[in-house]
Amino acid sequence: MIVLRLGWRNLWRNSRRSLITISAVAxxxxxLIVLIGLMVGVANQMLHxxxxxxxxxxxxxxxxxxxxxxxxxxxxxxxxxxxxxxRTRIGRLPELEQTSARVYxxxxxxxxxxxxxxxxxxxEPDSEVRLTAFxxxxxxxxxxxxxSHPLILGKLLAQELEAVVGTEVAVVTQSADGSLGNDLFHxxxxxxxxxxYLDRTLAVFTISDLQELLVLESGQIHEIAMSIQDxxxxxxxAFNLNASSSLPPDGLAQSWGDLAPQLRDYxxxxxxxxxxxxxxxxxxxxxxxxxxxxxxxxxxxxxxxxLNALGMRPWPIxxxxxxxxxFLGLLGLGAGLGVGxxxxxxxxxxxxxxxxxxxxxxxxxxxxxxxxxxxxxxxxVLWSAxxxxxxxxxxAFFPAVRxxxxxxxxxxxxxxxx
Amino acid sequence: xxxxLRVATLMILAILSISFIEAQTDLSQLTAVEIxxxxxxxxxxxxxxxxxxxxxxxxxxxxxxTLEIWSEGTEKALVKVLRPKKEEGVTTLKVNSxxxxxxxxxxxxxxxxTSMMMASWMGSHFTNDDLVKESRLIHDYDIExxxxxxxxxxxxxxxxxxPHPDAPVVWGKIHYQVRKQDLMPTWVAYxxxxxxxxxxxxxxxxxxxxxxxxPARSRMIPEDEPEEFxxxxxxxxxxxxxxxxxxxxxxxxxx
Numbered sequence: 001m002i003v004l005r006l007g008w009r010n011l012w013r014n015s016r017r018s019l020i021t022i023s024a025v026a027x028x029x030x031x032l033i034v035l036i037g038l039m040v041g042v043a044n045q046m047l048h049x050x051x052x053x054x055x056x057x058x059x060x061x062x063x064x065x066x067x068x069x070x071x072x073x074x075x076x077x078x079x080x081x082x083x084x085x086x087r088t089r090i091g092r093l094p095e096l097e098q099t100s101a102r103v104y105x106x107x108x109x110x111x112x113x114x115x116x117x118x119x120x121x122x123x124e125p126d127s128e129v130r131l132t133a134f135x136x137x138x139x140x141x142x143x144x145x146x147x148s149h150p151l152i153l154g155k156l157l158a159q160e161l162e163a164v165v166g167t168e169v170a171v172v173t174q175s176a177d178g179s180l181g182n183d184l185f186h187x188x189x190x191x192x193x194x195x196x197y198l199d200r201t202l203a204v205f206t207i208s209d210l211q212e213l214l215v216l217e218s219g220q221i222h223e224i225a226m227s228i229q230d231x232x233x234x235x236x237x238a239f240n241l242n243a244s245s246s247l248p249p250d251g252l253a254q255s256w257g258d259l260a261p262q263l264r265d266y267x268x269x270x271x272x273x274x275x276x277x278x279x280x281x282x283x284x285x286x287x288x289x290x291x292x293x294x295x296x297x298x299x300x301x302x303x304x305x306x307l308n309a310l311g312m313r314p315w316p317i318x319x320x321x322x323x324x325x326x327f328l329g330l331l332g333l334g335a336g337l338g339v340g341x342x343x344x345x346x347x348x349x350x351x352x353x354x355x356x357x358x359x360x361x362x363x364x365x366x367x368x369x370x371x372x373x374x375x376x377x378x379x380x381v382l383w384s385a386x387x388x389x390x391x392x393x394x395x396a397f398f399p400a401v402r403x404x405x406x407x408x409x410x411x412x413x414x415x416x417x418x
Numbered sequence: 419x420x421x422x423l424r425v426a427t428l429m430i431l432a433i434l435s436i437s438f439i440e441a442q443t444d445l446s447q448l449t450a451v452e453i454x455x456x457x458x459x460x461x462x463x464x465x466x467x468x469x470x471x472x473x474x475x476x477x478x479x480x481x482x483x484t485l486e487i488w489s490e491g492t493e494k495a496l497v498k499v500l501r502p503k504k505e506e507g508v509t510t511l512k513v514n515s516x517x518x519x520x521x522x523x524x525x526x527x528x529x530x531x532t533s534m535m536m537a538s539w540m541g542s543h544f545t546n547d548d549l550v551k552e553s554r555l556i557h558d559y560d561i562e563x564x565x566x567x568x569x570x571x572x573x574x575x576x577x578x579x580x581p582h583p584d585a586p587v588v589w590g591k592i593h594y595q596v597r598k599q600d601l602m603p604t605w606v607a608y609x610x611x612x613x614x615x616x617x618x619x620x621x622x623x624x625x626x627x628x629x630x631x632x633p634a635r636s637r638m639i640p641e642d643e644p645e646e647f648x649x650x651x652x653x654x655x656x657x658x659x660x661x662x663x664x665x666x667x668x669x670x671x672x673x
Contacts, residue, residue, distance in 0.1 A: 072478055108537075110528040117533050170526040172519065178479045178541045179504055182521045 001278040003316045006007055010296065014315040017292055018328060024288045025332020025388060028281040031385040033340030036274050036346060037374035043270045044375050047231060049258045050263045052135045055191060056100070056225030058241070059259060060090075063252040065222055071105055074220035075251055083219045085151060089246040095228045095237055100127040102223040103210050105410030106182075109153075109203060111161045120155055120173060122197055122210030131227050134198070138189040142206050149209055150188035154199040163187050173205070183213055231256065240294045272382050281384075282391035284331075289395040297321065297399040304403050305411025314404035321403055325396030328391045333357030337385075347374035432547035450563040450577055455556045457601050458492075461632055463657035465490045468627070469500070473649045474542045483540065484653075492539045494666040495549065496502065499540070509671050510539070512549050520671035527671050536588060543617065543648040547588065558585035559592065573598040589616075600624070600631055615641050 011018050051057050065073040075083060091099060103122035108115055125142040129135050134151070135142070142150050144203055153161070163169060167187045175181035185205070193199055211218060228237050234255035254368040257264035297304070304317060351373035448456070451507045465488075484501040499508040507522035517530040535547040555561070558581055565576035579592040591609040596602065606619040617640045621633035636647040664670055 071638065107538075108530070108534055110526065113529060115531045115534075117531065117537075170521065170524055170528055172521065172528060174538060174541055176478070178474060178476065178481045180508060180521070180540060182524055182526075184524045184526070323504050 003319040004323060006316075006320035008327060010300075010320065011323045011327050014299075017295065019387050021288050021292045021328055022332045022335060022344050025285050025329055025392065026335035028285045029214045029336025029384060030340040030343065030386055031331050032277060032388075033336070033381055034343050034347065034374065035277060036377050036380045036384065037340075037344050038352070038372060039270050039273065040345075040377035040380065041351075041373050041375040043267050045369060045373075046263060046266060047256070049369075050260055051227075051231055052133050053195070054132055054198070055256055055259060056131055057228045057231045058226045058238050058253055058255050060224040060241075060247070060251050060253045063248055064250075065253075069104060070220070071174070071214065074103075074222055075224065075248055078154075083248070084219070084244065086248050086251075087224065090224075090226075092242070093237075093246065093407045095103075095230070095233070097227045097229060098127060098131040099224050099226045100124050100131040101207060101218065101221040101417070102128075102216065102225065103171050103207055103220075104222050105210065107171055107203070109157070109161060109168055110170045110172070111263070112162050112163045116157060116160045117201075118153075120171070120203050120205060120210055120213075122205045122207035124207050131225055134191065134193050135204070138191050142172065142188060142204065146358070147181065147186050147188045148273070150206065151185035151187040152189040152191050152204040153187055154202040154268065155190055155192045156196070156200040157203065158187065160200075165189065171213065175213070175214060176220075177215045179215065181213045181215065183209075185209070196299045207327055274383070278380075278384050278387040282387045284389040285329075285388050286395040288326060289392045290398065292328070293321060293399040294326055296324070297403045300403075301406060304406050305408040308406060309408040309412065318400040318404045321400035322393060322396050325392045329392035332392075333388060338379075343374060344374055348376065350375075382399055436471070449495055450561045450575075451556055453596060453601070454561050454577060454579075455662045457596055457603055458555065460630065461600060461603075462489065462492065463630070464630075465659055465661050466628075466655060466657050467653035467659045467661065470655075471651045471653060472540075472542060473647075474540075476646045477643065480484060481541075488665055490661055490666060492642055496666055496670070497549075505540075508540070510549065511666060511668065511671055513666055517546055517549065518668060525672070527668060541577075543640050543646065554593070555579060555594075558582060558587050564593075567570075567619075569595070572604075574604065602631065602633060617641055625652075627652060628657040635644065 052271075056136065060071040061197045062075050064070070086097060090096065101124055105120045107118055107120045110116075123135075123142070125135070138152065142152060151171070153169075158164070161167075161169065165187050169185050169187060170182065171185055172180060172182045191199065191202060191204065193202075205213075207221070208218065210216075211220065224301060235257055238253040238255040238258065241247055247253065308314075308318060337340055351371040353371045355370040428549050463508045467486075469484060469486050472485055474481055474483075476668075478595050481502070486500055487495065488541045489495045493514050495510075495512040503545050509520040509522075511518045511520070517535075519530060520527045523595045530546050532656055536545050538544070539549060541548050559579035560582065562578050562580070563575060563663065564578040565574070567573065569576075571606040575596045575598060577594040577596070579594060581587045581589065581591075590611040590613060593609070595604045595606075597604055603621050604622050605621065607615055610616045610618050615649045617638060620637050620639065621635065622637075623633060623635035624631055626632075629633070632652065632655065634652045635649060637647050640645045
């Protein structure tokens with residue numbers, strides 16, 4: 001107990017110096033909170049846009065489907081009919097939130113004299129809207145009963161075809177039976193994802209319309225996209241799904257990390273960056289604390305020598321000095337948390353508006369919101385706090401050991417300091 | 419007309435006819451380009467009309483279509499599906515390097531954009547580009563005689579065609595074999611930019627149609643799916659027929 005009191009009292013013997021060191025720790029911590037908050041914000045946004053826009057967290061295909069995307073490699077290829085049963089079984093998995101089936105093909109779209117090749121995508125409108133965001137916020141929709149054969153076009157594709165809502169579009173494609181599938185559709189919506197390759201190539205149909213055009217059975221689909229409660233657990237979820245009997249025997253589940261390795265790489269890179277930043281800031285803080293504690297020990301040489309001479313054992317001396325640095329660190333962390341929280345309250349709600357510098361931008365194929373919002377990464381805040389506390393402790397260790405080893409005779413002979 | 423001019427005209431005619439006779443009699447004097455061009459003209463005529471059967475076999479399905487074709491020179495062609503019922507009346511019109519498809523089911527005519535030129539034509543192993551670019555070999559390629567002699571007891575020429583640097587073609591190289599006896603093509607091998615063979619067109623069943631010898635059967639085999647093929651068999655073929663005006667127009671597509 002005396003050690004605790006000693007440490008606390010010593011802290012305020014040179015209050016100005018202590019306050020400077022405390023504010024250094026505080027600045028470092030606040031800086032880490034804000035910077036990591038922004039980086040987590042970017043990573044989260046990339047993950048959300050990467051998965052929520054179109055991909056989903058986990059996708060299920062016929063094992064041969066990717067990367068060729070052959071029309072015939074449907075999930076129901078080898079045993080159609082059971083697909084509904086599998087979907088029901090998969091749907092019972094506790095982590096699962098939503099599933100949506102899709103069919104893909106390539107085709108030619110034509111309006112009068114304008115034609116363009118397009119990626120045809122058939123979706124289940126109701127579940128797709130609950131799963132992904134790419135159909136959000138478009139004028140018109142796929143479920144309007146007034147339009148038979150509805151079709152949604154990417155914005156740039158629509159421009160190329162000079163199509164607007166209501167325009168009649170002829171769609172031609174190679175059907176599964178080898179015949180030339182062709183039919184008329186009416187544009188019921190224009191899609192604007194902000195991602196060029198989607199806006200330029202995507203034509204979205206209801207899944208049944210596209211299956212009919214392609215002469216596919218209703219059980220023949222190319223993809224089931226899924227969302228799960230914790231996107232970061234997608235790898236494990238996909239692994240378990242592949243190992244389970246819930247899956248069609250020729251099906252293969254893949255996480256967003258498998259499907260978009262660049263996204264996984266970025267998030268992995270960001271995580272190692274956090275560690276790197278914690279180490280760097282920790283080093284700066286350690287140098288500050290080391291300096292402070294060296295000074296403190298040096299000033300108190302006589303006092304420590306006296307305690308030594310009076311028979312105080314070295315351990316309480318070391319303890320008091322270490323505790324002093326712990327107090328330094330804790331006060332710094334507290335202050336830093338305050339400042340950081342204040343900055344974060346702005347950055348999480350208002351965010352940094354980068355519109356002026358960047359406009360609409362995409363990164364690694366995912367759309368980025370130009371307003372960058374920070375996100376509390378509590379794990380990393382905790383790691384930062386631990387890192388900084390450990391570095392203050394380590395920094396104080398050397399002065400503390402020195403103090404404990406002081407030769408009382410020499411220490412007492414040293415001149416008295418201010 | 420002055421006598422001088424008359425003499426000059428006669429002389430030109432004489433020279434032309436002599437060179438024509440020579441070309442007829444001594445094929446070995448022809449350049450590689452001339453042979454390829456001549457083979458092409460023989461197979462085509464100024465105009466032609468015929469019906470053919472197209473068999474497409476893929477890993478998943480096999481189907482037969484009966485097609486009616488008209489052509490005029492190398493610039494114009496019209497192909498109309500007669501059978502099967504599902505695609506009856508589907509018509510492809512080619513004029514110069516433009517192409518349209520008429521689809522009777524939806525009663526619409528669709529222009530094939532440049533970006534779709536490498537897509538399959540009617541589900542076959544021929545591309546849209548094959549129809550458009552057909553017979554432009556001597557325009558787009560440098561033609562070189564790469565072999566002359568006997569292959570399996572048959573005297574042949576083999577040509578290597580390399581595209582002009584700025585030619586709008588997709589092949590890196592074409593090999594072309596023509597048998598000497600009757601100037602009939604025997605096969606054409608298409609190579610990609612990477613130098614690998616992509617597909618082979620094999621001619622057979624040489625028969626006379628409309629007074630001309632032609633290979634009645636041609637089979638296209640893709641290199642990556644050797645079990646698949648598209649085979650075309652002429653059922654009948656006439657050359658230098660008179661084709662009604664307006665046949666090669668968008669308006670005629672619907673008829």
